[in-house]
Amino acid sequence: MTTQIKPKYRINLLMAIAMLAVAAGFWLLQVVLSLTGVGEVVSEILGFIQIGLFFFWFLFLGINFFGKNSLQKVGVTLGLDVAELIPFINDVPFIIVQILWLIYITRKEDKEKVVEQAAAAEKAAAEQRAREIQYYAARVPARAQRYAIAREEELE
Numbered sequence: 288m289t290t291q292i293k294p295k296y297r298i299n300l301l302m303a304i305a306m307l308a309v310a311a312g313f314w315l316l317q318v319v320l321s322l323t324g325v326g327e328v329v330s331e332i333l334g335f336i337q338i339g340l341f342f343f344w345f346l347f348l349g350i351n352f353f354g355k356n357s358l359q360k361v362g363v364t365l366g367l368d369v370a371e372l373i374p375f376i377n378d379v380p381f382i383i384v385q386i387l388w389l390i391y392i393t394r395k396e397d398k399e400k401v402v403e404q405a406a407a408a409e410k411a412a413a414e415q416r417a418r419e420i421q422y423y424a425a426r427v428p429a430r431a432q433r434y435a436i437a438r439e440e441e442l443e
Contacts, residue, residue, distance in 0.1 A: 292404070292405055293401075294394075295397065296394055296397050297349050297350060298350070298390050302348070306341070307383060310386045311383060314380045316333060317330045337371075337382060338368050341382075350393050359392055360392060363388050364385060367385040
């Protein structure tokens with residue numbers, strides 16, 4: 288009997304929407320600042336701020352960049368962060384793509400964790416059933432033997 292366990296996501300839907308809204312806000316602000324002459328420098332500073340903000344936000348949510356799927360997480364993060372810091376290229380919404388990808392990877396990890404836990408629970412239940420069967424199988428012959436001895440004594 289298998290029951291469907293719903294995964295507990297580290298990034299729920301509301302948090303994902305909030306992260307994407309903040310990323311879109313940063314991107315729009317960078318685009319507007321890029322249109323001004325001084326804005327390109329301020330836009331770069333803003334890029335560093337957003338990188339730090341999202342790094343700590345993911346850290347706060349318990350998402351480890353150097354655990355499972357670390358190559359994907361670090362590769363996407365570093366690649367898109369570097370692209371975000373290049374003048375005039377930072378007008379492309381790389382931060383939104385990065386956040387979407389990290390949310391996807393994290394939710395995939397959470398689903399895999401539930402599957403692993405369900406498999407471990409099934410294995411533990413099967414081992415328990417096997418121990419119970421062995422226990423009763425060992426007791427039945429002893430009982431039968433005692434019964435046979437008792438029957439022999441009655442017959443004598």
